[in-house]
Amino acid sequence: MSIEQSNSTTSNLDASGASTYSAGASTPKPDPCDADVDSNNPAEHLAVLRKCLDEAQKEEKTQEGKVQRYDAQAKALSALLDEIEKTKTDYDKEQRRLEDNQKGYETFSSNEQQRLKNELGGNVETIVKTVAPFKKFIDDLSSAIPKEKHAIAGLEEKLIEAKQSEADAKADFEKWKKPVASIVARYGKLKTLSDRINEATKNGELVPGIRAE
Incomplete structure (x- = not known):
């Protein structure tokens, strides 16, 4: 074996101490900074x-x-x-x-x-029996109060709606009151004019019954 060949192999020891060789082991490249x-x-x-x-x-x-x-x-x-x-x-x-x-x-x-x-x-049992109806009444009342509150809330809501309907009706009435007054005034004028025409007709100032042919 030549010197180059011996340098291209590395020697290791196996578990039994015998030498083993691996060919082609490369040498690390040096860092240029070092x-x-x-x-x-x-x-x-x-x-x-x-x-x-x-x-x-x-x-x-x-x-x-x-x-x-x-x-x-x-x-x-x-x-x-x-x-x-x-x-x-x-x-x-x-x-x-x-x-x-x-x-x-x-x-x-x-x-x-x-x-x-x-x-x-020994008065304990007597007191318990005496208090029991009152306790039941209080429990029933406590249970009924929320229901009554709910019913009252519903009525209050309906009252608010009714008041709003009333307000809307009043607003509509005010809106139509002026036109109605105007119509009544115009009707009064037309009535007065009609009376004057009838009066003139009676007095011979107008000839009634003339129709356009």
Whole structure:
């Protein structure tokens, strides 16, 4: 095997420690930005470095923009999560307060009922029977009130419609009152003229009965 052939192969060890070879392994291409300065052509190398610097600065700005955008998004999301957590904490606190109030009310109610039973003794059943009709009357009245309110609202609506109809009728009357007065006045004039013609005819001033042939 020649030297070139031996350089174009890579040696690896398998699990048993034996050497294995893979042919054609390529050598990584060196980065021109990291190349050593060519003393024979420094101007060309400077142009390469300037190009590398420009690309690096553009990439830096791109990355800075991404960092700022991601930072803003992360802060907004963090604030939202904090607000959600605060809302949940406030809700849990209010829920516990309501539960405590409910338990307190139930305890108070139970204690008051027991206290009244102890104070009234055997009169409890009598009082319950006496109060029952009044309680039923109050419940029936409470149920009837909304219905009556609804009926009253309907009547009020009809009253409004009737008042509007009355207003419309008055407006129509006022609209026709002047034309009717004008017709009555014209009729009066025609009546007066007719009376004058009849009077003139009686006096022989006009010859009645003349017809156009």
